[in-house]
Amino acid sequence: MAQAGIEQTETMTVREAIRQALREELDRDDDVYMMGEDIGDMGGVLAVTGDLIDEFGEERVRDTPISEAGFVGAATGAAATGTRPVVEIMFSDFMGVSMEQTMNQMAKMRYMFGGKTEMPVTIRTTEGGGMGAASQHSGTVHAWIAHFPGLKAVSPGTAESAKGLTKAAIRSDDPVFVFENKMIYERQGEVPTDPEFTVPIGEAAVEREGSDVTVLATQRLVGDSLDVAEDLAGGTSVEVIDARSLYPLDTDTIVESVEKTGRLVVADESPLSYGIHAEVATRAMENAFFSLDAPIQRVGTPDTHIPFSPTLEDEVLPDGDDVREAIGRIT
Amino acid sequence: MSDYTLDSAEGRVEALRRMLTIRSFDETAGERFADGEIPGFVHLYVGEEAVGVGTCAALNDDDYIASTHRGHGHCIAKGLNPKYMMAELYGKADGYCNGKGGSMHIADVDAGMLGANGIVGAGPPMATGAALSIDYQGRDQVAVGFLGDGAVAQGQVHEAVNLASTWNLPAIFVIENNRYGEGTPVEQQHNVDNLSDTAAAHGIPGVTVDGMDVTAVAEAVEEARKRARAGDGPTMIEAETYRYRGHYEGDEQVYRDEDEVERWREQDPIASFKERLIDRGELTEAVFEEMQAEAQATIENALAYAKEADDPHPSEAYEDMFGDSVPEIERFAQQATARTDGGDH
Numbered sequence: 250m251a252q253a254g255i256e257q258t259e260t261m262t263v264r265e266a267i268r269q270a271l272r273e274e275l276d277r278d279d280d281v282y283m284m285g286e287d288i289g290d291m292g293g294v295l296a297v298t299g300d301l302i303d304e305f306g307e308e309r310v311r312d313t314p315i316s317e318a319g320f321v322g323a324a325t326g327a328a329a330t331g332t333r334p335v336v337e338i339m340f341s342d343f344m345g346v347s348m349e350q351t352m353n354q355m356a357k358m359r360y361m362f363g364g365k366t367e368m369p370v371t372i373r374t375t376e377g378g379g380m381g382a383a384s385q386h387s388g389t390v391h392a393w394i395a396h397f398p399g400l401k402a403v404s405p406g407t408a409e410s411a412k413g414l415t416k417a418a419i420r421s422d423d424p425v426f427v428f429e430n431k432m433i434y435e436r437q438g439e440v441p442t443d444p445e446f447t448v449p450i451g452e453a454a455v456e457r458e459g460s461d462v463t464v465l466a467t468q469r470l471v472g473d474s475l476d477v478a479e480d481l482a483g484g485t486s487v488e489v490i491d492a493r494s495l496y497p498l499d500t501d502t503i504v505e506s507v508e509k510t511g512r513l514v515v516a517d518e519s520p521l522s523y524g525i526h527a528e529v530a531t532r533a534m535e536n537a538f539f540s541l542d543a544p545i546q547r548v549g550t551p552d553t554h555i556p557f558s559p560t561l562e563d564e565v566l567p568d569g570d571d572v573r574e575a576i577g578r579i580t
Numbered sequence: 581m582s583d584y585t586l587d588s589a590e591g592r593v594e595a596l597r598r599m600l601t602i603r604s605f606d607e608t609a610g611e612r613f614a615d616g617e618i619p620g621f622v623h624l625y626v627g628e629e630a631v632g633v634g635t636c637a638a639l640n641d642d643d644y645i646a647s648t649h650r651g652h653g654h655c656i657a658k659g660l661n662p663k664y665m666m667a668e669l670y671g672k673a674d675g676y677c678n679g680k681g682g683s684m685h686i687a688d689v690d691a692g693m694l695g696a697n698g699i700v701g702a703g704p705p706m707a708t709g710a711a712l713s714i715d716y717q718g719r720d721q722v723a724v725g726f727l728g729d730g731a732v733a734q735g736q737v738h739e740a741v742n743l744a745s746t747w748n749l750p751a752i753f754v755i756e757n758n759r760y761g762e763g764t765p766v767e768q769q770h771n772v773d774n775l776s777d778t779a780a781a782h783g784i785p786g787v788t789v790d791g792m793d794v795t796a797v798a799e800a801v802e803e804a805r806k807r808a809r810a811g812d813g814p815t816m817i818e819a820e821t822y823r824y825r826g827h828y829e830g831d832e833q834v835y836r837d838e839d840e841v842e843r844w845r846e847q848d849p850i851a852s853f854k855e856r857l858i859d860r861g862e863l864t865e866a867v868f869e870e871m872q873a874e875a876q877a878t879i880e881n882a883l884a885y886a887k888e889a890d891d892p893h894p895s896e897a898y899e900d901m902f903g904d905s906v907p908e909i910e911r912f913a914q915q916a917t918a919r920t921d922g923g924d925h
């Protein structure tokens with residue numbers, strides 16, 4: 250990704266990085282436009298689209314009625330017929346409303362039609378707990394999409410990957426879901442300013458090198474794991490990888506790391522059963538079984554919904570302490 | 581019968597009292613949210629009191645309502661106790677949902693309140709389902725599904741109305757048209773003159789009433805209830821109303837100006853109903869002031885109660901996923917209990 254020569258970067262938040270990605274892609278390609286609820290003058294409920302409507306107008310930053318099934322379906326139809334919609338689903342929990350159009354149309358058309366159509370649609374949505382937003386506004390659902398054949402799913406943990414993955418998603422001729430975590434919009438990082446910068450879908454990033462244990466993390470837990478790695482430095486050397494892309498998943502980077510460290514913790518906010526953790530663990534075992542020195546550890550949400558009360562929400566949400574404990578169990 | 585109807589002077593005064601209680605509850609919730617005491621989102625009902633109260637005044641106690649994200653008013657209109665509502669907003673163990681739901685999910689199924697709802701448009705299918713139970717068992721009840729103007733754009737709303745219509749179920753759909761879905765004006769979300777026009781597509785009556793007038797709402801719901809109980813199926817009622825506060829607390833309201841809010845305030849549902857009761861000799865200014873003070877006292881007590889109440893024990897996070905326990909979750913419950921000195925829970 251880094252070109253020859255000096256790469257220019259700028260410090261910005263994850264929110265700004267996503268907005269910059271949207272701005273650059275709207276600028277680059279007239280066929281790209283956005284739609285979603287209150288993304289125009291309101292700037293999005295979590296203020297991601299911001300002032301884009303002032304620059305691009307209401308044709309290209311379209312407010313929709315509250316009709317997720319309708320506009321996700323319309324985006325699918327539009328993508329099959331020559332335009333490149335970028336949809337915002339306000340909270341990932343609302344994907345329940347649009348799941349039919351997602352799984353039976355968007356995911357299947359290219360294949361069912363024998364390759365007769367492309368599907369250049371991007372779905373951005375925000376997920377995760379931590380805001381006291383209760384069970385219908387806090388879910389982490391990216392495993393549904395990563396599981397479903399025909400859909401790609403990315404989950405940035407840093408500002409750089411937020412920008413690069415959003416741009417790559419929009420440029421892709423396949424349906425890509427970008428899962429933003431609502432608790433990291435304010436997280437800052439260095440972001441390349443080159444408008445041609447993208448993060449290829451399917452590549453993980455080693456965010457910190459280490460030799461004793463690998464933590465494969467996603468979203469908010471990338472930052473939390475980096476903090477833990479810093480704390481443990483001197484005692485335990487922790488390698489932290491941001492998965493970045495959930496499907497396709499960068500098996501090689503994970504396997505290479507596990508071959509080096511012999512230990513793996515998978516940290517993802519999804520419910521523990523039948524999810525990302527299981528997939529990563531299986532790939533590690535399939536490919537690096539004889540390098541493993543200890544059982545693989547999972548850090549995630551016990552199989553509950555996200556409760557409202559802060560006491561209860563703190564209890565179920567995985568965080569740095571859970572990562573630390575998981576590392577402690579195997580080192 | 582409801583414990584208040586608009587057919588008697590007493591009932592009318594009680595309806596006014598409920599509207600005052602709702603306003604006091606929501607203004608207090610707004611202040612406490614601004615002070616950072618209430619987590620999450622709160623959507624307030626200030627200005628819309630006549631819709632919830634008018635509707636519930638025309639219902640029997642054992643009728644059902646399915647609410648929205650803006651549910652506090654529906655709860656109080658239906659007779660829920662502000663103490664346990666406020667405790668829920670504070671995430672406390674003896675809130676209506678034991679702290680698991682918060683403002684957006686207050687529910688009391690035994691009292692016929694099928695829950696506030698975080699999913700726009702999800703209430704009407706719940707109401708259709710309750711009406712199905714009623715019909716199936718031949719019970720003398722009806723079910724009301726509340727929804728906002730924005731929710732009328734949701735497919736599941738129309739599917740629910742169509743089901744209730746084709747199966748002739750005792751359901752009533754009450755649209756609270758407060759002119760906006762978040763920041764988007766109703767005109768940008770729909771292309772019909774009245775939202776109640778959509779009833780025609782489902783072969784049921786649709787009426788539009790003044791939602792700032794508690795009696796107009798109650799009359800329409802009473803009529804709809806009679807129809808439903810006579811076996812003539814559902815009715816759609818659109819109540820034209822307005823929310824004085826932002827979509828949620830903290831909303832900067834870039835989409836409207838203060839003049840518009842002021843114009844609607846002139847038709848305030850509480851002030852206008854109060855005037856009418858005074859004109860009819862059913863109320864005096866002094867009694868009104870007393871009622872207002874009582875409503876405030878009720879909410880202050882509720883607030884004090886909520887603040888004092890206990891937080892849930894962390895292990896409660898693992899309760900209520902299923903009717904029985906499953907090992908996947910049970911092991912976390914045990915860890916949580918063990919962590920807190922030998923499990924004092």
Ligand SMILES: Cc1ncc(C[n+]2csc(CCOP(=O)(O)OP(=O)(O)O)c2C)c(N)n1
Nearest residue numbers: 343650698699700728729730731760761762
């Ligand atoms: C399925 C779904 N989509 C979007 C939202 C986000 N949202 C919450 S309230 C709201 C506006 C609802 O407008 P309306 O139905 O008119 O009710 P009001 O808030 O005006 O009472 C939106 C878009 C949601 N909660 N659920």
Ligand SMILES: [Mg+2]
Nearest residue numbers: 728729760761
């Ligand atoms: Mg509305």
